[in-house]
Amino acid sequence: MDAADAPRTARPSGITRRVRETRRSVLIADRVADWTIRIGGIFVIIAVATILVFLTQVVVPLFTGARVVGQHAFAVAGMERGPLSAVIDEDRTIGAVLLRDGSVSAFHLQTGTPLAAEPLALNGAVVTAFGSSLNREQILLGFADGTIRLGTMRFTAEVITPDRLPPDLRRLNERDRTDGRSVYSRIPGNQYRKVDVVVRADAPQKISESAIRLADYRVAGTVERPTRSFATVDAARTIRLSRAESRVNMLTRQVRTAVATTTLPPVPPGVEISAVLLTEQADSVLAGTAEGRVFRYDTRSFTAPRLAEEARLLEAGERLSALSYLIGEQSVVAMGSRGTTDVFFLLERPGSDSADGKRLVRAHIMDRHADGVGAISISQRGKVFATADARGNVWLRHSTSNRTLLALEKGGEAETYAALALAPRNDAIVAIAGNGRASAWNLSVPHPETTLGTIFGRVWYEGYQEPGFTWQSSAATDSFEPKLSLVPLIFGTLKATFYALLFAVPVALLAAIFTSEFVHPRVRAVVKPAMEMMASLPSVVLGFVAALILAPIVEDWIAAVLMVFLAVPLSLLAAAYAWMYLPRSLSLRYGGLPKFALMFVALGLGFLACVALGGALERIVFAGDIRSWLDGQIGSGFGFTTLLCLPITTLAAALVGNRLMVPLDEALGPRSHGVVATVTLLRWLVILVAGLVGALGLSALLMGLGYDPRGGMVGTYVQRNTLVVGFAMGFAVIPIIYTIAEDALSAVPEHLRAASLGCGATNWQTAMRVILPTAMSGVFAAVMVGMGRAVGETMIVVMAAGNTPILDWNVFNGLRALSANIAVELPEAVRDGTLYRMLFLSALTLFAITFVINTVAELIRLRFRKRAASL
């Protein structure tokens, strides 16, 4: 009939002559469409590229370290009288040096202009020992007569309006003016800030009979009722710990100070103490000796202090040149005459020979100076500190990241700096030599703590027993150091993804195979859109259902939930087996809907069995209480290991058994349906028993080797855990994997299906041997796209994962994913702060992960397409 059609389509020429030109409107429409699509495409590319550029531009400053933004040199008067302490105010306005005779040499930091400052009235006495709090505001002066004076050296800042500005001010620079004593800085809002340096000292207190040589001073407690503690070493090498308590008489406003002093156990004779350090709580005193050792005193009991530990901080032969705490008093920096700069942590070390079980542990070995370290100045913000060596090299360092941020160039020839001050905000350093020559640098150190090493590598944080991966971005105290390792977050993302896929991939793929190969197209036409509807469920809804409903249920029924993994497949297998027993005529007649219904009945029975047998499982395998068992308090890992081994050994038994039974099969010859069913049942029973025996044996062997499953994939139970996330996220991912995999399977040409069926293959054989291998790339791409979705999923993990940034594969513990972390912490991040940039880095990392996954998926999809095209 094709041939019959042919003459009708060929028109005789000449009757209607068709115009062979394309109309203008068609051409224009084509051109317009072409350009619209082209411009649209370019815009999409530009938009994506712009986002990347933006993210990168926010992230890059994390890795730029520090830089010098200005440098100048000037002279400071009075340095020949001996500097005690150099300080800079918060706003880099004034630098001030306290001298041994009590006078203060102040200068305008940015120009070096000398400023007048009120000296301390010491009545001719010369300070022999100086101690200060870590912020250098609280000072202690020790004298040759064995007295000390407590005091403060601080900057006062006051905001004033222009009309209160004194007349005749001298201009210092763009911002600052002075009346010779105070500096008036212009600040935004047409106001001025008046900055002064004020030094003040209390009345002398007699501490010792001999001259005070060394001192350290801390103030704790509240502003109203401070507890002031100080440690002193006098000429007789007596180490004393004192407490001064001041009471203000409410009526007379008179301050009465009472000092209590205790003497610490003496150091061995012949030891020269060169440094003394005290903690804010006055519970520990460190006395460093000139030859590089340290005596650590436990002074938790004020009346009965004891020597806790004697440790060597420097190599033999190197002299201790300075000993200092970093902010927070967890790190001790020891510096030596050969340039060594090491950071020590006081850590619990069981089995150490110290009296309190703690030891000073060398945690960070910093770059060595070329010469002995002369001066140190620590930051008030974070673990930054500046050191200066005898040749005048000034280095800015960061202890946690173990690096030298800046090696500052000297303004002039090499000289030893007598005083070094790092500005409170890490934005300026002034170094003053003994002859009064001073160099000042303005710095920009926005993110000293972040390097690729600290973000992705192990970092030894203060108070931690060893280097590790930690994310802890904020805490209550000022001295807290943010711990910004992305590793736990990346791990959390991968863990959530892994468990979600573990649940979703088998379900989704089996469902896809089922609908594409086994059911009537009409069923497929209903099931597929229904599954796609599942994808449109907002993940926030899934998240809170998981957190508020699923999590408590799973918590109450852990054993039953674990049973599900065993009972549901088994019940379906049993149903399939029972089906095989049916006479052929019945099984053919009821192959449609009744069979489908039977599946659900089997599922329901499986669930009932779980509920019924959960308790029994808990008794047999988990010693009666699964949570205590998971905590490791009761029971042994034997039962659970057996359960874990069971699938493996059964599989092995099945492989071996089926091979062994081939001759048996052949010997039996052709059999009736019922005989086949019985033989199969017997065979599988034998295999199952063999598997069980094998599992028991393997488990016993593993127990003998000391293996315990607790602490690995299972462990302490937390209500918001990965199992719940796996369920909820699996639910979100299943439709995606299902849809794409189903498309891939259905796209396999019909002629292959026909060829396979024509060879006498069953539906299942066709699906497994022909359809799935042919569609493999598409199915793999489906899994990858599902993985991409799981990696980026936010709300489910925020709500159901507990948000604990830990490195732990335990399925019963929580996790914190990159995306959830961004959602949770963004409200806390200060714009352009380190955390802010770190969150952008997490975003970039997330982007990179999903980019890689999607690219791999796309590459595989392309391969699939090429392969499919050749069919």
Next chain:
Amino acid sequence: MNQTSATARPASIEFGPTVYHVSRGSHGEAVEISDFDLWYGAKQALFSISMGVEAGLVTALIGPSGCGKSTLLRCLNRMNDLIDGLRIRGRISVAGQDLYAPAADVIAIRKQMGMVFQKPNPFPMTIFENVAYPLRVDGIRHRAMIAETVERSLRGAALWDEVKDRLHESALGLSGGQQQRLCIARAIAGTPEVLLMDEPCSALDPIATAKIEELIDELRGQFTIVIVTHNMQQAARVSDNVAFMYLGRLIEYGDTDTVFTAPKNERTQDYVTGRFG
């Protein structure tokens, strides 16, 4: 049911009874179709077909497009099963077994009835695995036996010499004619009783067609072959018996020479002489 060449049976009122003058093989009938009707939904596609396929001979089904010859062929191994709304009446039996009996084992039937399709459809696997496939789905794991069967089947399909050095390369790299012979090899690897060929040469060039025809000639005697073809010269060349179908009816079924030289039915005459179709 025994059909004799001279027995005339009513096919339908308008078309008159089917004319039978079948040339007999020496092994009796491999397939027996009796009074077979088939509907796609409400549309009847086959009307009361009755014919016996002679064992060991080549039987060609010819007729214009839509006459039901492919439908009939596909009924022989129940490849029509998946089509929606398919209804049948009547009986097709192979070796005395009713294909459409409620308890019939479709898988077993298909193993007896090897099929070669219109378009070559090798699996995207190696040549070796393609041919071994029927054995694999039978659960045979004996390697030597599989290798032996593959070689025998490929030799049987006259493909061995061309592919013996690249058995483990993809079958998709073969030419169309080779692919079709591979499909024949695959079909005979399962040692079926009947080979069903659904226009096996329609997608091939003349040289490949000639080779397939040669192959069919060689397979004659080893297998019962039922071939659907559009090409009347082909039917004349390869077949022993020809069944001419028209609008779902079996018009004439008989010895090839007679059908092409002296058809007993006027419509057959018109068709084989090219007056319509």
